[in-house]
Amino acid sequence: MTPARDPRIAIVGAGLGGLTCARVLQQHGRSVTVFEREASADARPQGGSLDMHADTGQAALRSAGLLDRFHALARPEGDEWRVLDFATGALLAQQGPTPGGGRPEIDRGQLRGLLLDSLTAGTVRWDRAVSKVAPQSDGTCLVLFDDGAAEEFDLVVGADGAWSRVRPALSSAAPHYTGVTFVETGFDQCDTRHPDLARLVGNGSMLAKGVGRSLVAQRNSNGHIRAYIAFREPQDWHAAAGVDLGDEQAVEAHLLRMFDGWDESLRYILRSSDSGFVNRSLFVLPAPHTWEHVPGVTLLGDAAHLMPPVGLGANLAMLDGSDLAHALVAEAGLGDAVRAYESIMLPRSIEAATGSAQGLDHLVPATAS
CATH class of the missing domain: 3.30.9.30 (D-Amino Acid Oxidase; Chain A, domain 2)
Structure with a gap:
């Protein structure tokens, strides 16, 4: 009997969630390819500082075997907030750091670099812009690139952010201002x-x-x-x-x-x-944002649940990546694995989207309190 081959898994997008998923898969001996439209890891600035939460971002880093390396880079003293009066500049309130360093800060670029450095050389294929994906009748999924090329995979993971090229294979939802x-x-x-x-x-x-x-x-x-x-x-x-x-x-x-x-x-x-x-x-994406399971494709991070930037998005994307990878390792079939992952991720994202919307209203109030 011919041994079953490893499933062909592609991740579209080399952001924090996609890279976490790739790292955990490789830890368990699974093959994975990451496609990224940017030309290199240094093609653009990666954004500001992130606070990594113990039960989401740090949990994902622990499962990826990178928590110690994260702590060597992180700034626990950065978990501090000051609220000032807009008219006088006077200090109104101050909180943090969280006792025990519960939410240390790290620059997004440093965190992405940590994840990239942990992957097998050649995992990320840079300058490979995906135009769309097309689920096939046999349960596989075709990845189509901007240059006209195409490749077939058993599972394509859309980790390509707000304007995902993978999302339309699952959902007609579009972000709104x-x-x-x-x-x-x-x-x-x-x-x-x-x-x-x-x-x-x-x-x-x-x-x-x-x-x-x-x-x-x-x-x-x-x-x-x-x-x-x-x-x-x-x-x-x-x-x-x-x-x-x-x-x-x-x-x-x-x-x-x-x-x-x-x-x-x-x-x-x-x-x-x-x-x-x-x-x-x-x-943001509409909340709740859900979809019916489609063989051969799923989403994580902003592609699945785009939210206001109030401290949850990166943490959830990394937890999504870790949870999906663990499901792919634990379940016998790809379909069962993706269903198990989506049954956890979708309800969690609905709750988080509600909290993030409230967070944005608190951050930029529409009316006087």
Whole structure:
């Protein structure tokens, strides 16, 4: 009798969730290929600091055998929040770090690098942009690439984020605008070049909020502070205001008008950027977002449950990846494994989506409290 071959598993997207899934599969001797449309690991900045929760992100890292390496990079002192009065800059509240280092911070890029370094060489195939996937009648799934090529797999995992090319094989749902936009900016060598801001932010994160307006700033590694200028406005706020997003001075002037009446110590964030401004409209998937099981394909992370960025998304994506990998190892068949994974992930994501929506309302309140 010919031995059964290993299932051919493809993961679309080399983000935190997809890489966690690949790592756990390889730990158990399973073959996996990750397709990523970016040209290399360093093709773009990976974003700000993440707090890894004990029961989600850290649990996934433990199952991936990477928890000790994570702790060697993490900043437990970063698990601190300061809330400031928007009109005076006075400290209103302070909390953390969590006793026992329960939610240490780590830069997203460092965490992604840790996962990438843990994989067998050649696992990630860079510069391979997927255009769509097509489940086949025999239970396999065809991956189609932008260059016209195609490859067949027994299971394709969509870990390709908000605008997933895999999701349409399972669901017609599309992300919609939350009504909130973040404009991102940054400050280098903050302790020497921006000492007053560094003191406001402290070791972790700082929040000041008014009606429909908030400022959030967070410590990253290497003396960098990343800040988010958050507001409730139409998605085309810049066009309506006649502001060219490529004109840094025009964006700054408009934001200063938008935050008129805020304390000057906080308005410093608007007028002293080292990195310019990046406009980020926040989108979410409908909640609940579910689908009927389709052989040969499933989703994890933002592809499955896109939520506001309030601290849950990366943690859940990594737990999704770990749970899916363990199901694929434990169950006899791919179909049973995917069903077992989806039966855990989908209810969990519905609960998390509700909490994340409430978190965004707290972060950028629509009305006075």
